Amino acid sequence: MVRTPCCEKMGLKKGPWTPEEDQILISHIQRYGHANWRALPKQAGLLRCGKSCRLRWINYLRPDIKRGKFSKEEEETILKLHGILGNRWSTIAARLPGRTDNEIKNFWHTHLKKRPERSQVQRMMNNNFFSANPLQESQAEAGSSSGTSINMRRVTVDASATSSVPGKVLVANDESLPSKKNPAIAGLGFYGPVSSDISGVTFGNNSHSDIGEEREFWYNMFMTSQRRGMEM
DNA sequence: AAGAGTACCAACCGCCACTTC
DNA sequence: GGAAGTGGCGGTTGGTACTCT
Numbered sequence: 067m068v069r070t071p072c073c074e075k076m077g078l079k080k081g082p083w084t085p086e087e088d089q090i091l092i093s094h095i096q097r098y099g100h101a102n103w104r105a106l107p108k109q110a111g112l113l114r115c116g117k118s119c120r121l122r123w124i125n126y127l128r129p130d131i132k133r134g135k136f137s138k139e140e141e142e143t144i145l146k147l148h149g150i151l152g153n154r155w156s157t158i159a160a161r162l163p164g165r166t167d168n169e170i171k172n173f174w175h176t177h178l179k180k181r182p183e184r185s186q187v188q189r190m191m192n193n194n195f196f197s198a199n200p201l202q203e204s205q206a207e208a209g210s211s212s213g214t215s216i217n218m219r220r221v222t223v224d225a226s227a228t229s230s231v232p233g234k235v236l237v238a239n240d241e242s243l244p245s246k247k248n249p250a251i252a253g254l255g256f257y258g259p260v261s262s263d264i265s266g267v268t269f270g271n272n273s274h275s276d277i278g279e280e281r282e283f284w285y286n287m288f289m290t291s292q293r294r295g296m297e298m
Numbered sequence: 299a300a301g302a303g304t305a306c307c308a309a310c311c312g313c314c315a316c317t318t319c
Numbered sequence: 320g321g322a323a324g325t326g327g328c329g330g331t332t333g334g335t336a337c338t339c340t
Binding site: 081082102103104116117120124153154155156167168171 | 324325326327328329330333334
């Protein structure tokens with residue numbers, strides 16, 4: 067299929083948003099919502115492409131955005147979830163109310179990526195919790211920025227350097243390959259219902275979620291271990 | 299004080315999956 | 320069933336602020 071450009075290049079503004087543009091976008095969305103991002107800038111009178119508007123709204127203008135420093139708990143949550151999910155920032159963001167995937171991604175690259183605890187977390191995840199084999203651990207150790215490789219019985223988070231798509235979640239046998247909208251472990255969209263926080267009760271009580279039971283099982287195992295105060 | 303190096307983060311780009319016709 | 324349109328995701332970049340020498 068021939069891809070159409072996300073927006074006409076001509077005459078559309080790029081770069082940092084001005085307070086005026088922000089205000090226009092906010093008031094337009096408050097009044098009319100954002101059913102169609104592509105049409106929105108035209109309707110609102112903004113010289114931006116729809117993608118840019120969407121990004122600006124989701125990452126900075128939404129009323130429920132939590133700004134400021136990440137708490138210790140949030141850091142730990144990111145580390146642990148990244149150990150399971152790899153670079154699935156939107157899924158991780160879904161577990162951190164008020165935080166966006168972009169923010170978490172930036173935070174990871176600037177703070178957590180180089181932290182020594184990170185590799186410790188991954189080692190724990192690989193060896194003690196999910197019983198990964200030594201090869202996978204060495205892949206993770208050797209690895210890339212997203213060097214995580216966790217084997218669960220049928221669900222593999224493969225973020226090794228050898229993976230064609232680092233961080234992609236692969237499913238081993240009879241299940242269909244997960245899609246972005248149905249990731250192998252946690253698939254709630256940013257606006258989707260988040261059933262619990264990291265210390266919460268159960269993952270996956272979203273009736274609209276089609277996350278597989280087994281995936282849910284492994285995720286709940288992880289959450290349960292956290293609630294028990296398992297050292298990771 | 300000034301230049302160089304580094305850290306941080308907002309925004310863009312390209313791709314993929316889903317939906318609609 | 321396939322093309323076209325759209326939304327969303329993750330990787331990357333570029334500008335700015337900060338720190339060091």
